[in-house]
Amino acid sequence: xxxxxxxxxxxxxxxxxxxxxxxxxxxxxxxxxxxxxxxxxxxxxxxxxxxxxxxxxxxxxxxxxxxxxxxxxxxxxxxxxxxxxxxxxxxxxxxxxxxxxxxxxxxxxxxxxxxxxxxxxxxxxxxxxxxxxxxxxxxxxxxxxxxxxxxxxxxxxxxxxxxxxxxxxxxxxxxxxxxxxxxxxxxxxxxxxxxxxxxxxxxxxxxxxxxxxxxxxxxxxxxxxxxxxxxxxxxxxxxxxxxxxxxxxxxxxxxxxxxxxxxxxxxxxxxxxxxxxxxxxxxxxxxxxxxxxxxxxxxxxxxxxxxxxxxxxxxxxxxxxxxxxxxxxxxxxxxxxxxxxxxxxxxxxxxxxxxxxxxxxxxxxxxxxxxxxxxxxxxxxxxxxxxxxxxxxxxxxxxxxxxxxxxxxxxxxxxxxxxxxxxxxxxxxxxxxx
Amino acid sequence: xxxxxxxxxxxxxxxxxxxxxxxxxxxxxxxxxxxxxxxxxxxxxxxxxxxxxxxxxxxxxxxxxxxxxxxxxxxxxxxxxxxxxxxxxxxxxxxxxxxxxxxxxxxxxxxxxxxxxxxxxxxxxxxxxxxxxxxxxxxxxxxxxxxxxxxxxxxxxxxxxxxxxxxxxxxxxxxxxxxxxxxxxxxxxxxxxxxxxxxxxxxxxxxxxxxxxxxxxxxxxxxxxxxxxxxxxxx
Numbered sequence: 314x315x316x317x318x319x320x321x322x323x324x325x326x327x328x329x330x331x332x333x334x335x336x337x338x339x340x341x342x343x344x345x346x347x348x349x350x351x352x353x354x355x356x357x358x359x360x361x362x363x364x365x366x367x368x369x370x371x372x373x374x375x376x377x378x379x380x381x382x383x384x385x386x387x388x389x390x391x392x393x394x395x396x397x398x399x400x401x402x403x404x405x406x407x408x409x410x411x412x413x414x415x416x417x418x419x420x421x422x423x424x425x426x427x428x429x430x431x432x433x434x435x436x437x438x439x440x441x442x443x444x445x446x447x448x449x450x451x452x453x454x455x456x457x458x459x460x461x462x463x464x465x466x467x468x469x470x471x472x473x474x475x476x477x478x479x480x481x482x483x484x485x486x487x488x489x490x491x492x493x494x495x496x497x498x499x500x501x502x503x504x505x506x507x508x509x510x511x512x513x514x515x516x517x518x519x520x521x522x523x524x525x526x527x528x529x530x531x532x533x534x535x536x537x538x539x540x541x542x543x544x545x546x547x548x549x550x551x552x553x554x555x556x557x558x559x560x561x562x563x564x565x566x567x568x569x570x571x572x573x574x575x576x577x578x579x580x581x582x583x584x585x586x587x588x589x590x591x592x593x594x595x596x597x598x599x600x601x602x603x604x605x606x607x608x609x610x611x612x613x614x615x616x617x618x619x620x621x622x623x624x625x626x627x628x629x630x631x632x633x634x635x636x637x638x639x640x641x642x643x644x645x646x647x648x649x650x651x652x653x654x655x656x657x658x659x660x661x662x663x664x665x666x667x668x669x670x671x672x673x674x675x676x677x678x679x680x681x682x683x684x685x686x687x688x689x690x691x692x693x694x695x696x697x698x699x700x701x702x703x704x705x706x707x708x709x710x711x712x713x714x715x716x717x718x719x720x721x722x723x724x725x726x727x728x729x730x731x732x733x734x735x736x737x738x739x740x741x742x743x744x745x746x747x
Numbered sequence: 748x749x750x751x752x753x754x755x756x757x758x759x760x761x762x763x764x765x766x767x768x769x770x771x772x773x774x775x776x777x778x779x780x781x782x783x784x785x786x787x788x789x790x791x792x793x794x795x796x797x798x799x800x801x802x803x804x805x806x807x808x809x810x811x812x813x814x815x816x817x818x819x820x821x822x823x824x825x826x827x828x829x830x831x832x833x834x835x836x837x838x839x840x841x842x843x844x845x846x847x848x849x850x851x852x853x854x855x856x857x858x859x860x861x862x863x864x865x866x867x868x869x870x871x872x873x874x875x876x877x878x879x880x881x882x883x884x885x886x887x888x889x890x891x892x893x894x895x896x897x898x899x900x901x902x903x904x905x906x907x908x909x910x911x912x913x914x915x916x917x918x919x920x921x922x923x924x925x926x927x928x929x930x931x932x933x934x935x936x937x938x939x940x941x942x943x944x945x946x947x948x949x950x951x952x953x954x955x956x957x958x959x960x961x962x963x964x965x966x967x968x969x970x971x972x973x974x975x976x977x978x979x980x981x982x
Contacts, residue, residue, distance in 0.1 A: 660856035661829020
């Protein structure tokens with residue numbers, strides 16, 4: 314019978330084209346509004362490292378002033394000092410560990426056809442790449458170097474490799490920058506982690522850096538401190554080494570454990586480390602280490618703002634209004650068919666058959682609504698990309714979202730059509746037949 | 748076959764209570780051709796709707812083919828209607844955007860026949876009413892008489908025991924009305940019981956049996972020669 318209901322529904326939709334398009338558009342608009350906000354929330358909260366997010370941790374230590382918290386209420390700073398970064402990374406208590414910070418400097422390609430440019434650089438340790446599953450197009454990263462070892466190597470983003478080396482395999486080639494000659498050891502493939510969980514200094518959706526260099530280079534060449542730099546000591550001294558020896562925080566510290574079960578062990582290590590440092594006169598506050606896995610860190614950082622949820626709730630309300638409107642339009646559509654329904658009842662259709670026929674029609678209207686909703690949703694997301702270029706890399710309607718849109722549309726249409734369908738299936742046929 | 752005993756039907760609104768049928772008693776045997784006449788508002792159509800299981804009633808008993816239908820649920824009533832009753836309406840009630848084939852197909856779909864069986868029955872019933880060549884036409888392409896023939900074909904396709912006709916010739920000119928009446932008589936002659944509500948005394952006189960309804964009751968029954976019944980002459 315479904316085939317028969319389908320045929321009847323298509324005929325009915327063809328007979329009342331304008332009304333049908335209006336119903337589907339009403340549903341589509343409500344669904345698009347919901348899906349645009351939901352897409353943003355979904356994409357923002359998407360696990361950036363689904364294979365290992367529960368064992369990759371961000372480390373926070375409370376080295377702040379005795380009488381004031383780094384972040385109220387009583388939270389440690391989000392970055393660590395150079396000393397702590399070096400000590401913890403070189404203690405090798407985790408499978409991988411890497412501290413990193415953002416910096417910048419001039420890149421002066423040897424090819425005269427490529428003008429010099431200011432490169433945004435991530436200074437990091439070699440285990441940054443395997444820890445965050447960074448994809449390589451050519452070559453690879455470098456090993457975590459001993460603390461005083463300086464090696465002038467670099468990894469280029471795909472875009473930078475395109476810009477400087479026209480996209481060829483540039484591994485082994487040299488690149489003058491920061492006043493030194495760096496050897497390219499790797500070129501990344503497309504890599505736009507969104508949210509950019511490992512360093513949200515400039516926001517969770519800031520584009521990735523142009524180049525990557527070993528963290529020791531930052532100290533060796535006294536590169537500027539990008540991202541968040543916070544200090545609480547008054548007299549730091551005015552040289553770079555004084556900054557590195559200070560309690561100023563600038564370095565994001567991440568570790569990857571072999572398994573979640575190793576977390577208590579790492580927490581113990583961290584606590585022991587803090588106690589040792591207390592013995593050296595540091596860490597005047599009560600121990601307050603925070604070690605959060607990636608998803609916990611995203612929640613901690615409130616990557617999805619409360620405004621976004623507010624928009625989503627408003628969009629849900631809008632969908633509700635659209636549903637009421639669609640229900641009213643569907644009711645009008647079915648009322649126009651009262652005499653046909655009455656005739657079908659007289660000819661032997663029971664209430665369930667009429668209900669099925671009407672719901673099949675609303676189902677088709679829902680599918681049309683989904684199509685219209687997807688088109689509106691894509692247009693809306695394009696508009697967001699246009700207005701907020703930082704979102705470009707991740708704002709997209711992927712297959713799961715598309716399926717959710719279709720599902721919500723069909724569910725909405727059935728909800729909107731249910732009461733009119735029940736109503737029409739229960740009409741007394743005698744009143745409409747002559 | 749069709750037996751109504753003391754059937755009552757009351758329509759109620761907030762202000763008014765209308766007794767459409769009061770202690771309505773009627774027995775229609777197999778193969779009968781009954782014409783139901785009576786003034787407007789006498790309860791003829793209400794009787795037909797109840798007989799066709801399109802309406803419920805408030806009291807009394809109604810047996811259709813030996814089965815008490817008083818307490819049947821919607822599914823059973825619809826099934827009974829589909830299998831045992833065919834309807835013919837004054838305004839034909841064809842679905843305008845379905846062709847003749849699909850119009851006749853409607854009751855068969857709800858019967859659950861397979862497509863070959865449905866095709867056979869549709870073609871045969873359209874053949875019977877002389878419209879087999881036009882089964883792909885839309886109702887709007889036919890005359891009134893032809894449309895009523897399609898409605899009859901639709902009613903017959905399911906091979907019902909009863910044919911309930913409400914003013915079947917009310918919208919037709921005399922010539923077409925006679926042709927439809929001839930068709931009904933031949934259907935009756937083939938064994939189908941027909942109950943026909945009409946205002947037309949001439950048509951009623953062609954039925955085997957006449958009943959006259961007044962104020963919701965069967966007030967007169969003429970089983971022999973309807974043409975001589977005094978009330979019919981006045982209709």
